[in-house]
Amino acid sequence: MDKGVWIVIAAFNEGKSIANVVKSLKDADYSNVVVVDDGSKDETFDVASKAGAHALRHVINRGQGAALKTGIDFAVREGAQAIVTFDADGQHRVEDLHAMIGPVLKGEVDVTLGSRFIGKKSDIPFVRKLFLKGGVFMIWLLYGVKLTDAHNGFRCLSRKAAQSIEIKADRMEHASEIIDELRKKRLSYREIPVIILYTDYSKTRGQSSWNAFRILYKMILHKFLR
Amino acid sequence: MTPFQIFAGLVMVIGILRAFMMYKERKLTNGWFVFWLIIWGGVGVLAFIPSISYRISAPLGVQSGISLVVYLSITLLFYLVFRIFLRLEKLQTDITRLVREIALRKK
Incomplete structure (x- = not known):
């Protein structure tokens, strides 16, 4: 795989799953994997290091947005040409990486965004689907960007996009913030069909659907105060 | 007294x-x-x-002096809370920047 591709994973207490995720990426010949341990209380950092990732550590928990930004900054510093944000809990498939990275490396678009609602079928729990579609609607309403899946953590950013997108939101609102940045910085993007794996483990790890309300509140606050 | x-x-x-x-x-x-x-x-x-509050409130069109004091106090409290809120947000951002810098320096 192209040496300019970097995979960034934010991990908080993912000691049980992170080794497998890193290993599957390495096996698929993605040698540049950055794991940002976001102040975990478990052995995430050591496990990720042993598995062969570049492990960075937040001394205290700052949230997924903050951790991804740290990883992205690191990858840019190391000369990355394409940066993928990937989940730590095994929800994203290594098989989808090629399709995500291709358009960015070829220079067709600045950013690709994974979507579980086009093409391939993910087995999405009903309540989750309802909230995700609500999120898509709110993104359209607040930012005027039309997507099929707004809060999919699977993205690929070109070096230029990674350098120009500003992630100020520390916690989960960063997903919407990135979309808003795409529009503001006039970056081109394309949605790529991906499959999200809803395993029992990832369901316990992912955020509660109710957290959507907190994110919405923050989105509105940022929209009007910044 | x-x-x-x-x-x-x-x-x-x-x-x-x-x-x-x-x-x-x-x-x-x-x-x-x-x-x-x-x-x-x-x-x-x-x-x-206490009569001072009435001398100020009357020209401003507020009925009693004590009402004016209460209005002003609440406005002031809201303003101070708002300032603290903004300061807290800034502190949060600063902490994140520090934590990031430490993480990147160690590497």
Whole structure:
């Protein structure tokens, strides 16, 4: 795989799953994997290091947005040409990486965004689907960007996009913030069909659907105060 | 002197003393020092000469002096809470930047 591709994973207490995720990426010949341990209380950092990732550590928990930004900054510093944000809990498939990275490396678009609602079928729990579609609607309403899946953590950013997108939101609102940045910085993007794996483990790890309300509140606050 | 006046007087004295001490230790800027002097001084003045509040409220069109004091106090409290809120947000951002810098330096 192209040496300019970097995979960034934010991990908080993912000691049980992170080794497998890193290993599957390495096996698929993605040698540049950055794991940002976001102040975990478990052995995430050591496990990720042993598995062969570049492990960075937040001394205290700052949230997924903050951790991804740290990883992205690191990858840019190391000369990355394409940066993928990937989940730590095994929800994203290594098989989808090629399709995500291709358009960015070829220079067709600045950013690709994974979507579980086009093409391939993910087995999405009903309540989750309802909230995700609500999120898509709110993104359209607040930012005027039309997507099929707004809060999919699977993205690929070109070096230029990674350098120009500003992630100020520390916690989960960063997903919407990135979309808003795409529009503001006039970056081109394309949605790529991906499959999200809803395993029992990832369901316990992912955020509660109710957290959507907190994110919405923050989105509105940022929209009007910044 | 009524019990309320004794209480308000104590609050004023303690408030002003603390402001002085913090100012001496350079923990308060000139502006904030004057601000707190006015606030705590105002508490005392209103307690001992309540008629003053009416003299100010009448020309402003507010019925009673005490209403004006309550209105102004609530507005001031909201403003201070808002300032603290903004400051907290800034602190959060600064902490994240620090944590990020530490993470990147170790690598």
